[in-house]
Amino acid sequence: MCPHQPMCxxxxxxxxxxAHVVTTHPEQGWSLLCNGAVLFEDTGALLxxxxxxxxxxxxxxxxxxxxxxxxxxxVPHRRPVRHRQLQAA
Numbered sequence: 001m002c003p004h005q006p007m008c009x010x011x012x013x014x015x016x017x018x019a020h021v022v023t024t025h026p027e028q029g030w031s032l033l034c035n036g037a038v039l040f041e042d043t044g045a046l047l048x049x050x051x052x053x054x055x056x057x058x059x060x061x062x063x064x065x066x067x068x069x070x071x072x073x074x075v076p077h078r079r080p081v082r083h084r085q086l087q088a089a
């Protein structure tokens with residue numbers, strides 16, 4: 001039973017990851033939440049019923065910005081210049 005007031009959300013609730021951290025092991029990359037879920041640093045999780053949840057994007061993390069590709073100017077096709085062979089005199 002959760003001793004916190006208000007009580008932590010259950011592991012099957014939509015906001016299950018808002019539960020208090022009971023113990024943390026940052027050197028191993030995981031934390032145990034009050035509702036029995038194990039939350040990994042990559043945001044994946046193991047729920048008390050044995051289900052595994054895949055990592056999800058973290059809210060608040062900046063979205064990488066892609067630089068726009070510069071528009072390529074149209075260059076008319078030109079025939080290659082052929083050098084004339086010099087004739088020996």
